[in-house]
Amino acid sequence: MPREQRTFCRICEAHCGLIAQVDGDQIVRIRPDRDHPVSKGYTCLKGVGAGEIHHDPARVNHPLKRVGDRFEEVSWQTAIDGIGETLRRVIATHGPRSVAMYRGNPSFFSFQHVLYASAFMEALGSPNLYTSVSVDSNPKFFVATEMFGQSLVQPVPDVGHCELFICLGSNPLVSQMSIVSLPNALGRLQEVVSRGGRVVTIDPRRTETARRVGEHLFIRPGTDVYLLLAMLHVIADDGLDSAPLGLVANGVDEFLDIAKPWTPARVAPLTGVRAETINELARSFRDARGACLYMSTGLNMGPFGSLCYWLIQGLSLVCGQLDRRGGLLVPEGAFDLVGLYQQLETPEVSQRKTLVSEFPAVSGAFPIAALAEEIETDHPERVRALIVSSGNPLHSVPGADLSKAFDRLELRVAIDLYLSETAQRCDWVLPATDMLEHADFPLGWMLLHERPYAQFTEAVVPPKFERRDEWRIFSDLAIACGLPAFGPTVCNLPPRLNRMLKWLPGSLEFRPEHLLALLLKMGGKTSLAELRAKPSGVLLPPNRPATFLGKRVPTADGRVQLVPPKLVADLARAERYAQRPRDRDALQLIGLRERKTHNSWFHNHPRVKQPSGNVARMHPADAARRGISDGSDIEVCAATTEPHRIEDGPQPARLPVKLTDELCEGVIAVPHGWGHAGSGNQRARRLGGANYNRAIPGGSSNAEPLSGQAIIVAHDVLVRPVRASTEI
Ligand SMILES: Nc1nc2c(c(=O)[nH]1)N[C@H]1C(S)=C(S)[C@@H](COP(=O)(O)OP(=O)(O)OC[C@H]3O[C@@H](n4cnc5c(=O)[nH]c(N)nc54)[C@H](O)[C@@H]3O)O[C@H]1N2
Ligand SMILES: Nc1nc2c(c(=O)[nH]1)N[C@H]1C(S)=C(S)[C@@H](COP(=O)(O)OP(=O)(O)OC[C@H]3O[C@@H](n4cnc5c(=O)[nH]c(N)nc54)[C@H](O)[C@@H]3O)O[C@H]1N2
Ligand code: SF4
Numbered sequence: 001m002p003r004e005q006r007t008f009c010r011i012c013e014a015h016c017g018l019i020a021q022v023d024g025d026q027i028v029r030i031r032p033d034r035d036h037p038v039s040k041g042y043t044c045l046k047g048v049g050a051g052e053i054h055h056d057p058a059r060v061n062h063p064l065k066r067v068g069d070r071f072e073e074v075s076w077q078t079a080i081d082g083i084g085e086t087l088r089r090v091i092a093t094h095g096p097r098s099v100a101m102y103r104g105n106p107s108f109f110s111f112q113h114v115l116y117a118s119a120f121m122e123a124l125g126s127p128n129l130y131t132s133v134s135v136d137s138n139p140k141f142f143v144a145t146e147m148f149g150q151s152l153v154q155p156v157p158d159v160g161h162c163e164l165f166i167c168l169g170s171n172p173l174v175s176q177m178s179i180v181s182l183p184n185a186l187g188r189l190q191e192v193v194s195r196g197g198r199v200v201t202i203d204p205r206r207t208e209t210a211r212r213v214g215e216h217l218f219i220r221p222g223t224d225v226y227l228l229l230a231m232l233h234v235i236a237d238d239g240l241d242s243a244p245l246g247l248v249a250n251g252v253d254e255f256l257d258i259a260k261p262w263t264p265a266r267v268a269p270l271t272g273v274r275a276e277t278i279n280e281l282a283r284s285f286r287d288a289r290g291a292c293l294y295m296s297t298g299l300n301m302g303p304f305g306s307l308c309y310w311l312i313q314g315l316s317l318v319c320g321q322l323d324r325r326g327g328l329l330v331p332e333g334a335f336d337l338v339g340l341y342q343q344l345e346t347p348e349v350s351q352r353k354t355l356v357s358e359f360p361a362v363s364g365a366f367p368i369a370a371l372a373e374e375i376e377t378d379h380p381e382r383v384r385a386l387i388v389s390s391g392n393p394l395h396s397v398p399g400a401d402l403s404k405a406f407d408r409l410e411l412r413v414a415i416d417l418y419l420s421e422t423a424q425r426c427d428w429v430l431p432a433t434d435m436l437e438h439a440d441f442p443l444g445w446m447l448l449h450e451r452p453y454a455q456f457t458e459a460v461v462p463p464k465f466e467r468r469d470e471w472r473i474f475s476d477l478a479i480a481c482g483l484p485a486f487g488p489t490v491c492n493l494p495p496r497l498n499r500m501l502k503w504l505p506g507s508l509e510f511r512p513e514h515l516l517a518l519l520l521k522m523g524g525k526t527s528l529a530e531l532r533a534k535p536s537g538v539l540l541p542p543n544r545p546a547t548f549l550g551k552r553v554p555t556a557d558g559r560v561q562l563v564p565p566k567l568v569a570d571l572a573r574a575e576r577y578a579q580r581p582r583d584r585d586a587l588q589l590i591g592l593r594e595r596k597t598h599n600s601w602f603h604n605h606p607r608v609k610q611p612s613g614n615v616a617r618m619h620p621a622d623a624a625r626r627g628i629s630d631g632s633d634i635e636v637c638a639a640t641t642e643p644h645r646i647e648d649g650p651q652p653a654r655l656p657v658k659l660t661d662e663l664c665e666g667v668i669a670v671p672h673g674w675g676h677a678g679s680g681n682q683r684a685r686r687l688g689g690a691n692y693n694r695a696i697p698g699g700s701s702n703a704e705p706l707s708g709q710a711i712i713v714a715h716d717v718l719v720r721p722v723r724a725s726t727e728i
């Protein structure tokens with residue numbers, strides 16, 4: 001008899017409610033949960049297709065050990081003992097810092113994964129944690145620390161009440177946005193317009209979102225920083241009563257002064273946005289009764305992610321749109337995660353730096369752009385062992401240097417669902433459970449809810465084959481490394497308790513759910529028992545205006561820091577960039593996400609069929625100048641002026657092109673995540689396509705200097721037609 005179970009999707013930030021129909025341990029069907037208090041029946045194809053990932057015969061189902069150039073199935077005991085032995089040897093000889101971990105995007109959607117992976121690294125005593133946030137949104141966490149005193153303080157747009165929503169570098173219809181949890185993002189933006197408000201998309205591409213809602217303005221890639229400076233110029237020039245702001249923020253007058261050189265007239269030719277439009281936009285933003293300035297990866301991944309995010313928060317504050325109904329609000333969460341995190345982020349943790357380029361840790365993690373040089377350096381504590389958990393850095397990180405450095409490692413472990421490009425080159429591959437196989441609670445995301453709620457899901461089905469939860473894998477690895485305790489974090493208790501409980505009869509153990517129950521009890525807003533009784537989730541009190549400024553800002557003096565010195569100093573780089581010489585033949589490269597796929601891994605999904613792989617988009621005028629016709633093949637390569645050896649440098653990406661005026665002239669857009677020649681999954685390999693991360697430069701010299709975010713968009717590239725071999 002089939003049964004039904006409510007659960008939620010953990011592929012993107014929307015966390016849509018789902019109902020799984022299950023027969024025995026088979027997922028029969030997954031459909032949207034209309035009773036979910038926030039997603040209300042919204043889902044996309046990926047969420048309802050999660051059953052096919054669960055049953056996919058291409059999954060990794062047993063621990064694998066590399067033997068020569070192939071993998072052999074081994075028992076869990078063999079794998080844990082083998083990895084533990086090498087880890088112990090590396091640590092004994094070279095110290096704990098020589099062990100590094102990269103935690104990729106899916107880990108952030110599983111609270112047990114995040115907590116236990118961090119606890120494992122703390123227990124080892126290694127600061128060498130890298131995450132996908134540094135190819136995604138590091139500037140937001142860096143700036144939050146500088147301005148608000150804590151990386152987790154992320155003001156969220158109050159879309160439900162705003163009059164004006166300005167969207168920079170995001171495509172909500174396709175992506176559901178980032179660093180905000182807002183299911184059915186397009187529908188919610190359409191409501192803004194239906195109630196008489198305005199939505200303005202600013203993007204070098206007329207996106208799927210821009211075609212469906214509001215107004216659209218083209219902007220040249222990498223130049224949003226000038227647009228934001230010019231908006232600040234207009235606000236400052238019009239005059240503003242800064243006295244009340246002085247009660248809640250430091251440096252108001254200095255902040256208003258920074259944009260003096262950036263008049264709309266000067267910025268217009270840089271950005272491609274007309275001066276009158278900039279004037280109008282700035283004043284509409286200031287005067288609206290509730291306006292949101294929102295930026296996402298199009299800016300995070302550009303050359304000035306941190307400056308842009310600083311300007312967005314600063315503009316919102318001086319225009320009275322921060323901590324205001326319809327503006328940006330700071331969620332409180334089901335319990336005080338910010339306070340808890342602050343206790344963990346001791347001075348020792350926040351002062352950690354990488355060895356070579358001395359990048360600081362942002363939100364407890366180093367930038368992945370620096371990992372290759374941390375492996376290649378001659379420093380005695382260089383990285384020698386790497387654990388990659390739910391990440392595919394050899395595919396998702398720009399440049400070729402990490403791929404080269406990978407060969408120098410003495411131990412490479414992947415914890416994954418598939419034989420990704422990265423897993424395929426590891427010594428050990430450990431099979432993880434998928435989202436239908438473990439219990440969950442959207443822990444970090446509760447600070448990003450536009451409409452706060454809480455939901456807990458049990459595992460929908462037991463793990464198939466020998467797949468294991470990450471929390472269990474890290475607990476077992478800790479024990480195999482002979483660690484006396486599991487680190488000075490909130491996870492200190494569980495494995496120690498588990499080891500004690502092993503001596504007791506029965507299957508008693510302290511699981512991640514027990515920890516969650518304690519945390520929810522501490523918050524007092526809901527309990528695990530209530531969430532178990534209401535599996536579609538429960539609403540929590542809405543985000544409240546006038547509760548943050550002067551009240552909850554976790555800086556030393558309780559005020560927002562409007563002119564952090566590092567950010568002010570970086571303005572000089574923006575000045576230089578505006579005057580940089582450019583190759584006149586170059587186009588600027590931007591990314592593109594597609595509805596049916598997700599980063600580099602959803603190409604494994606049996607329903608993704610696109611035999612020609614990814615297709616670039618170019619403006620017809622740019623194509624004509626290069627002799628490129630619609631549907632033909634092109635070659636894209638960085639127009640780098642830096643000398644590089646051919647094997648380390650950018651390699652051209654070859655792919656077909658579609659000509660369209662949805663792009664502004666001078667720009668080429670290429671979908672990311674494609675090109676799986678190095679994958680161990682036959683289906684993904686056959687899909688074709690090109691990974692443009694190989695065509696752009698990488699490494700620490702290509703990271704945004706403040707946050708260490710890898711620069712992925714706005715690179716200058718040369719594009720030329722690929723002639724059929726008979727024509728050459
Ligand atoms: N050129 C270019 N590069 C980009 C981007 C871009 O726009 N353009 N986007 C960047 C962004 S925003 C991000 S977030 C990164 C993502 O970069 P990564 O996080 O490094 O890579 P993903 O492609 O998300 O791969 C995730 C891996 O985790 C596995 N996986 C999925 N679910 C689970 C699970 O539950 N447990 C375990 N253990 N494994 C799991 C998948 O099989 C896959 O191998 O890529 C970045 N790279
Ligand atoms: N279907 C699907 N959904 C996803 C993902 C996926 O791969 N597929 N990935 C998920 C992940 S990991 C993330 S982080 C989020 C990201 O969510 P978003 O940040 O919304 O990501 P994108 O859809 O890539 O939108 C980025 C936009 O920035 C524009 N852009 C590029 N350069 C510039 C610039 O210099 N200035 C301006 N103003 N715009 C620019 C691009 O044209 C693009 O429209 O999406 C998540 N959701
Ligand atoms: S939008 Fe799609 S992928 Fe994202 S949470 Fe909802 S169902 Fe999952």
Ligand SMILES: [Mo]
Nearest residue numbers: 105135136178
């Ligand atoms: Mo991302």
